[in-house]
Amino acid sequence: MSKQGEIDYVRHIGEAGLAHAVDKPFSDGGCAQMLVDIGIVMHLLPPPPARLLDLGCGTGWTSAFLARRGYDVTGQDIAPDMVAAAQAARDRQGIANLRFVVSDYEGLAFDGEFDCALFFDSLHHAVDEEAALRSAWRALRPGGILVTHEPGEGHAANPATQAAVARYGVTEKDMPPRHIVAVGRRIGFSRTRILVNSERLVRLGLGIGEAGLLGKLARYRALQPLVAAAMNFSRWGRLGSMVVLVK
Ligand SMILES: C[S@@+](CC[C@H](N)C(=O)[O-])C[C@H]1O[C@@H](n2cnc3c(N)ncnc32)[C@H](O)[C@@H]1O
Incomplete structure (x- = not known):
C-alpha cells in the first residue's frame, strides 16, 4: 500500500497503457458498462452547471464527460503524470469549464466550494478512506451530494488486482457499499442511498439502479443494511455499486 505507487503508476504502464487510460471509456473492454455507469452518475448528480469535484480523476475521462454536459468541473488526482495527460486531453477537446489539481484526496483544503463530488473507481485506492471521505464532505456545501462508484x-x-499491486505497488481494497455508508455516516453525511448497479443483475432479472428489486428495497432506509448485507454476502457484493451521500 503506497501513495508513491499511485504517483509512479503512469511511468510504469508505458505508452500503450497511457493511451488506453486517456481514451477511456472507448479503449476499454468494459466500455458499455462504463457508459451505463457514468449515465447513472449523471442522473444522480444535481443538474449542470453544478460545481463538481472529481476525486482521483486519473486521466480525466469522467471529468471531461461531465464538463461537456455543462458541469463546472475540478478534477483532482495525486499523480502529476495523470493530471498532465488529463490537461492535454482537455486542451485537445477545447473544454473551458474544466480544471485539474494535483493533490492528495486524503487531505484536501477545499471548504464548501462544491455542489457535488464524485469518486469514480478511485476511493478503493485510498490508504485512509475515512480521510478521503472527510475531504469530500468538507469540500461540499451543506446539502451537497457525493456519489461513489466502487x-x-x-x-x-x-x-488481476493482486498482480497490479505486486507489479506497481498501488493500493487496492474492497470498498463495499456498507463500508462507505458506515464511514460516511460517522463523518456526518445525513442521508445515504445504495444503488445496486450491475449488468449481471439485469441478466438475473433483478434489475439495475432504483428500478430493480434490490434497488427498490434499498430506497427504504430501514432495509439498506439488509440490501448491503445481501450484496456483501452473495457474489453480488463483488460487483460495482454506487452510493449517494448527502451532506
Ligand atoms: C483506478 S484509477 C481511476 C481513475 C479515474 N477515476 C477513472 O475512472 O479513469 C484511481 C485513481 O486514483 C488516484 N489516487 C490514488 N490515491 C489517491 C490520493 N491519495 N489522492 C488523489 N488521487 C489518488 C490514482 O492516481 C488514480 O488516478
Missing part, C-alpha cells in the same frame, strides 16, 4: 467485496482478492 468495486465491492472480492476486488482485493481478485488475481
Whole structure:
C-alpha cells in the first residue's frame, strides 16, 4: 500500500497503457458498462452547471464527460503524470469549464466550494478512506451530494488486482457499499442511498439502479443494511455499486 505507487503508476504502464487510460471509456473492454455507469452518475448528480469535484480523476475521462454536459468541473488526482495527460486531453477537446489539481484526496483544503463530488473507481485506492471521505464532505456545501462508484467485496482478492499491486505497488481494497455508508455516516453525511448497479443483475432479472428489486428495497432506509448485507454476502457484493451521500 503506497501513495508513491499511485504517483509512479503512469511511468510504469508505458505508452500503450497511457493511451488506453486517456481514451477511456472507448479503449476499454468494459466500455458499455462504463457508459451505463457514468449515465447513472449523471442522473444522480444535481443538474449542470453544478460545481463538481472529481476525486482521483486519473486521466480525466469522467471529468471531461461531465464538463461537456455543462458541469463546472475540478478534477483532482495525486499523480502529476495523470493530471498532465488529463490537461492535454482537455486542451485537445477545447473544454473551458474544466480544471485539474494535483493533490492528495486524503487531505484536501477545499471548504464548501462544491455542489457535488464524485469518486469514480478511485476511493478503493485510498490508504485512509475515512480521510478521503472527510475531504469530500468538507469540500461540499451543506446539502451537497457525493456519489461513489466502487468495486465491492472480492476486488482485493481478485488475481488481476493482486498482480497490479505486486507489479506497481498501488493500493487496492474492497470498498463495499456498507463500508462507505458506515464511514460516511460517522463523518456526518445525513442521508445515504445504495444503488445496486450491475449488468449481471439485469441478466438475473433483478434489475439495475432504483428500478430493480434490490434497488427498490434499498430506497427504504430501514432495509439498506439488509440490501448491503445481501450484496456483501452473495457474489453480488463483488460487483460495482454506487452510493449517494448527502451532506
Ligand atoms: C483506478 S484509477 C481511476 C481513475 C479515474 N477515476 C477513472 O475512472 O479513469 C484511481 C485513481 O486514483 C488516484 N489516487 C490514488 N490515491 C489517491 C490520493 N491519495 N489522492 C488523489 N488521487 C489518488 C490514482 O492516481 C488514480 O488516478
